Amino acid sequence: MYMFSGIEQPIEALYAAYAPTIVRYLARLTGNHETAEDLTQDTFIKVLRRREQFAAGESVGAWLFRIATNTAYDDFRRHRRRATTRLTDVHAETLIAASRGLPVEEGELLWAVLDQLPEYYRVPLLLQGYAGYGVSDIAALLGLKEGTVKSRLNRARALFQKHYVAM
Numbered sequence: 001m002y003m004f005s006g007i008e009q010p011i012e013a014l015y016a017a018y019a020p021t022i023v024r025y026l027a028r029l030t031g032n033h034e035t036a037e038d039l040t041q042d043t044f045i046k047v048l049r050r051r052e053q054f055a056a057g058e059s060v061g062a063w064l065f066r067i068a069t070n071t072a073y074d075d076f077r078r079h080r081r082r083a084t085t086r087l088t089d090v091h092a093e094t095l096i097a098a099s100r101g102l103p104v105e106e107g108e109l110l111w112a113v114l115d116q117l118p119e120y121y122r123v124p125l126l127l128q129g130y131a132g133y134g135v136s137d138i139a140a141l142l143g144l145k146e147g148t149v150k151s152r153l154n155r156a157r158a159l160f161q162k163h164y165v166a167m
Contacts, residue, residue: 011051015044018061021131022068028126029072031115039075043068059137066141069123076119113163121156124149 019040026036026043046067054063114122127133127141135153139146 011044011048014047014060014064018064019044022064025065025126025131026068026072028111028114028130029069029123030075031111035075039068039071042075043071046071059140062133062137062140065127065131065133066143069141109164113160116163117156117159121152121159124152125156125160128153 022043023033023036023040026039027033030036030039043064047064050067054060114126117125124138124142127138128135133141135146135149138144138153139149142149144152
């Protein structure tokens with residue numbers, strides 16, 4: 001059992017508490033559930049390796065999501081030229097529609113619109129709308145100023161609406 005300085009929970013408890021949410025977040029970010037599961041595993045390996053970097057008083061969730069986001073960015077950079085896998089009906093139902101009680105077709109439409117947003121708009125929008133983080137938490141996670149996050153969220157919503165209406 002690994003304990004963290006400043007964190008009262010062992011790694012097993014952190015994994016049980018946060019892994020499902022991180023998998024869903026990364027699945028929305030990457031568009032692929034299997035990739036999200038792999039990235040979640042990579043995230044928790046990094047957590048084990050970097051546990052001494054956790055600052056007491058810091059939000060554990062924000063720290064974990066920051067590592068998960070950076071892990072996804074690293075994966076994007078490594079596979080920049082690979083072909084992306086489109087969501088299947090099963091993925092759309094399990095990742096989008098079912099989580100919001102929407103029909104599969106609506107979930108696919110929402111994902112298609114999200115997929116059109118640039119990453120710097122999509123990530124804050126997913127962190128707020130799906131993971132439930134506030135502006136200050138998103139700013140800490142992404143290493144941005146709160147004003148920048150607010151601006152990106154506003155632009156992301158406007159761009160999302162524009163693309164959604166066009167579809």
